[in-house]
Amino acid sequence: MDDHDLDLRTVTYSLFVELGRAPTASEVADSGDLTCAEVVSGWQRLHEQHALVLDPATAEIRMANPFSAVPTAYRVRADGRWWYANCAWDAFGVCAALHTDGRIETSCPDCGEALNIEVREQRPDDESLLFHCLVPAARWWDDIVFT
């Protein structure tokens, strides 16, 4: 990953946090003094290096891990905003990336019961819950959306 792509990634993540949502290519272009075509081609290289995930149908951002650009089953209240995370791991990751406490809201995939977790100083207040990862680590990026 060269310095230009690192800068593009930094601008993209900064705007994601500033806006509370995924930035468009146009917004990143304006902020990074780039053309939209340069942003789109740079995002594609970052996607190929697993630095973010694009929607294959639109070439827009789907994931800027741990943040999700689309609604998911994992909502996180942190730093004065609601965020969507890609999975349970990323839900805690939103608090970690923002370096703040937070509240995770989801539900048990088996029974649907609401699971609301307060994260204080990196620790969840309900220690009885379990995390299950179905896909082995070597295959996480085979289909990162499914993973």
Added chain:
Amino acid sequence: MNLFRSEEHIERWLGGRAPGATITVNKLSELAHAWWSDRLPPEWQPHTRELNQSVLDRLGLTGEFWQLW
């Protein structure tokens, strides 16, 4: 990558599929903070697979399931 109320709920959700790996929510939080806490500063550099594997290893997430390659 989901949170469940208990092992019983995981087994029922799997519905006969082969299980993956289960860890406590405390371990998950440790993992998330070790994995994601450097993502926003401008000095961020891509994690090598070796670095990511060392994070897993340090947290005791070892064995074939947790091998990144």
